[in-house]
Amino acid sequence: MLLKIVGLFFVGLAIIGAVLPLLPTTPFLLVAAACFAKSSPRMHKMLLDNKIFGPLIYHWEESRSIPQNAKVIALTSMVLASCWSCYILDNNVLKVLVVALVMGPFIFMWRLPIADSNK
Numbered sequence: 852m853l854l855k856i857v858g859l860f861f862v863g864l865a866i867i868g869a870v871l872p873l874l875p876t877t878p879f880l881l882v883a884a885a886c887f888a889k890s891s892p893r894m895h896k897m898l899l900d901n902k903i904f905g906p907l908i909y910h911w912e913e914s915r916s917i918p919q920n921a922k923v924i925a926l927t928s929m930v931l932a933s934c935w936s937c938y939i940l941d942n943n944v945l946k947v948l949v950v951a952l953v954m955g956p957f958i959f960m961w962r963l964p965i966a967d968s969n970k
Contacts, residue, residue, distance in 0.1 A: 858886030858894060877907055877921075884908045910966035919965045929957050 861883035868874035880898065887895035899905045910916050917925075933953045937946045 852890075854886040854890035855894070858883040858890065861886065862898075877904065880904050880908060881911055884912065888912075906966075914964070914966060916964040916966040918968070922960060922963065922965060925960050926957065929953055929960070 861879045864874070865876045865879035865883065868876040868879055884895060884898050887898060898908055901908075907917060907921055910918060933949055936949045940946050940949065
């Protein structure tokens with residue numbers, strides 16, 4: 852029961868993340884999928900059947916990889932958001948902080964393998 856509640860909580864965060872630009876969506880859905888895989892096969896299947904996020908979750912669960920278009924979109928959005936943030940910030944320390952905070956997730960995403968499109 853606790854895993855179902857945690858899974859629903861992360862689905863809620865993912866929905867909020869789809870609306871708010873700084874809050875991620877996919878990582879929350881991956882956590883929710885992991886919770887549902889152990890607690891509710893029906894809810895897990897609902898996530899996998901989702902047209903937008905289902906393939907991402909499937910590839911992650913099967914091979915710890917992501918589709919190429921998702922990787923390109925994620926990396927491009929990180930670069931554009933960082934550039935925009937650096938453009939609007941006046942303080943150089945804050946600019947360096949933005950770049951430093953984005954580097955970790957950027958490198959992680961860059962190193963992820965691309966999912967086999969035949970699956």
